[in-house]
Amino acid sequence: MQKKVLLNANQIDIIINRLVCQLIENHHDFSNTVLIGLQPRGIYLLEKLLNVFDKNHPDKKITSGNLDYSFFRDDFRRNEKLININPSKIEISIENKKVVLIDDVLFTGRSIRAAMSSIDSYGRPESIELMVLIDRRFKRELPIEANYFGAKIDTIDGDKVNVVWGNNKANNVVYIEK
Amino acid sequence: MGQLSVNNLLGIKYIKKQDIDLIFDTADHFKEVLNRPIKKVPSLRDITIANLFFENSTRTKLSFELAEKRLSADIINFSGSSSSIKKGETLIDTVNNILAMKVDMIVIRHPNPGAALLLSKNVDSCIVNAGDGTNEHPTQALLDAYSLKERLGDLDGKKILIVGDILHSRVALSNIYALRLLNAKIKICSPLSLIPREIESLGVSIETDLDKALSWCDAVNVLRVQHERMEKSYFPNNREYSLLYGLDNKRISKLKRDILILHPGPINRGVEIKSDIVESDNSIILDQVENGVAIRMAIIFLLASKMNISKSHETV
Numbered sequence: 001m002q003k004k005v006l007l008n009a010n011q012i013d014i015i016i017n018r019l020v021c022q023l024i025e026n027h028h029d030f031s032n033t034v035l036i037g038l039q040p041r042g043i044y045l046l047e048k049l050l051n052v053f054d055k056n057h058p059d060k061k062i063t064s065g066n067l068d069y070s071f072f073r074d075d076f077r078r079n080e081k082l083i084n085i086n087p088s089k090i091e092i093s094i095e096n097k098k099v100v101l102i103d104d105v106l107f108t109g110r111s112i113r114a115a116m117s118s119i120d121s122y123g124r125p126e127s128i129e130l131m132v133l134i135d136r137r138f139k140r141e142l143p144i145e146a147n148y149f150g151a152k153i154d155t156i157d158g159d160k161v162n163v164v165w166g167n168n169k170a171n172n173v174v175y176i177e178k
Numbered sequence: 179m180g181q182l183s184v185n186n187l188l189g190i191k192y193i194k195k196q197d198i199d200l201i202f203d204t205a206d207h208f209k210e211v212l213n214r215p216i217k218k219v220p221s222l223r224d225i226t227i228a229n230l231f232f233e234n235s236t237r238t239k240l241s242f243e244l245a246e247k248r249l250s251a252d253i254i255n256f257s258g259s260s261s262s263i264k265k266g267e268t269l270i271d272t273v274n275n276i277l278a279m280k281v282d283m284i285v286i287r288h289p290n291p292g293a294a295l296l297l298s299k300n301v302d303s304c305i306v307n308a309g310d311g312t313n314e315h316p317t318q319a320l321l322d323a324y325s326l327k328e329r330l331g332d333l334d335g336k337k338i339l340i341v342g343d344i345l346h347s348r349v350a351l352s353n354i355y356a357l358r359l360l361n362a363k364i365k366i367c368s369p370l371s372l373i374p375r376e377i378e379s380l381g382v383s384i385e386t387d388l389d390k391a392l393s394w395c396d397a398v399n400v401l402r403v404q405h406e407r408m409e410k411s412y413f414p415n416n417r418e419y420s421l422l423y424g425l426d427n428k429r430i431s432k433l434k435r436d437i438l439i440l441h442p443g444p445i446n447r448g449v450e451i452k453s454d455i456v457e458s459d460n461s462i463i464l465d466q467v468e469n470g471v472a473i474r475m476a477i478i479f480l481l482a483s484k485m486n487i488s489k490s491h492e493t494v
Binding site for chain 2: 068070071072076077082083085087088093095117120121122123
């Protein structure tokens with residue numbers, strides 16, 4: 001397996017700051033917006049975004065939660081891989097809220113479809129947007145696209161994209177295994 | 179998340195501590211699902227479950243049915259009293275006919291001990307024991323232990339008292355197996371006539387004085403006297419039983435600390451437990467009922483996750 005760095009810590013830092021600015025551009029005071037980190041990996045990107053909001057935009061009161069969509073996956077009983085269920089924590093109704101789903105990598109789109117079905121359990125949102133750090137182009141199996149993305153990359157079958165969140169931001173890295 | 183070590187849930191006797199941990203972890207997630215505005219998940223939309231109840235049931239039947247519906251399974255209900263069993267059909271023939279209609283999982287309650295085990299050996303389906311005679315009631319024991327764990331934390335070393343008709347109770351036996359796996363200390367309290375021989379070999383101690391037993395425990399599970407399973411009289415009358423083994427406020431208020439009170443239902447108010455105790459702050463009887471749905475969802479989900487998709491989609 002060959003590893004190639006796609007984004008280093010500095011690039012990731014710039015991207016996260018840019019994603020925060022894009023969210024502010026579209027959601028203004030966030031009074032009707034809920035940011036939802038998707039389990040298991042999207043919650044870390046959400047955490048980094050919230051840190052930037054806290055530090056650079058303390059006037060924005062952000063409502064957030066974590067969502068596990070395991071029970072809504074379309075591959076239950078269809079492969080040998082064991083389902084890994086993580087806690088969902090959404091303590092407000094998302095009825096008529098603008099929801100932004102946050103994940104690390106957008107690949108086939110099936111996880112996002114499961115997440116969109118799952119979020120409906122908490123109420124009918126006014127709208128759903130998608131933010132990802134990495135968009136793996138040309139690999140979609142469903143008509144799903146991200147509204148906000150950090151970087152778009154081209155991959156082939158068998159490639160593995162890993163987003164690694166280090167103990168401090170200097171250790172954050174995105175790499176591809178070929 | 180791991181997998182269950184078994185393909186059927188026939189009794190606590192057949193499962194391991196890791197299975198209980200997995201069921202509890204999964205039930206935690208389903209409890210969260212059950213608190214959402216929309217309490218349904220689509221996981222089992224391609225599974226059909228038959229609920230075969232050859233014995234009366236209210237709570238268990240409704241709880242299984244709701245758990246299955248919350249998981250989006252298709253269900254068929256079958257009651258022994260209105261079936262061809264009355265015309266002489268054997269249990270195995272009846273179940274094989276039901277399975278021929280492309281049913282994937284059987285939930286069975288039966289008055290004969292070992293009915294679920296018999297089915298698992300003779301039919302090609304996933305079997306869940308919803309109570310077999312005086313043998314086991316595994317889902318009740320799991321929801322009891324889960325409700326205890328919610329309040330007491332890890333049950334390792336916790337002192338649990340089981341009071342009542344131990345001799346005829348499948349709940350008692352399954353509770354003993356489950357609590358032993360979780361390392362709890364177990365005492366049973368009942369007239370000696372209602373205690374099975376050799377029960378101490380299961381790792382429980384016996385106390386016939388209810389007040390002494392109550393002052394020992396962290397929680398008490400009160401069981402009903404099962405008159406319908408008694409062929410002879412095991413104690414003089416209900417009044418005497420209630421005086422010696424009934425739980426009332428007088429007894430509980432004498433204790434130096436709070437204890438939790440459980441009852442699997444149905445409750446015979448005034449016999450094994452008085453109304454003031456059923457409705458007291460120490461009672462977690464309704465928690466048991468609520469947790470029952472989450473526990474049964476977890477069990478059905480975990481068993482279904484082991485079923486090969488090709489089997490339920492196979493064509494004739």
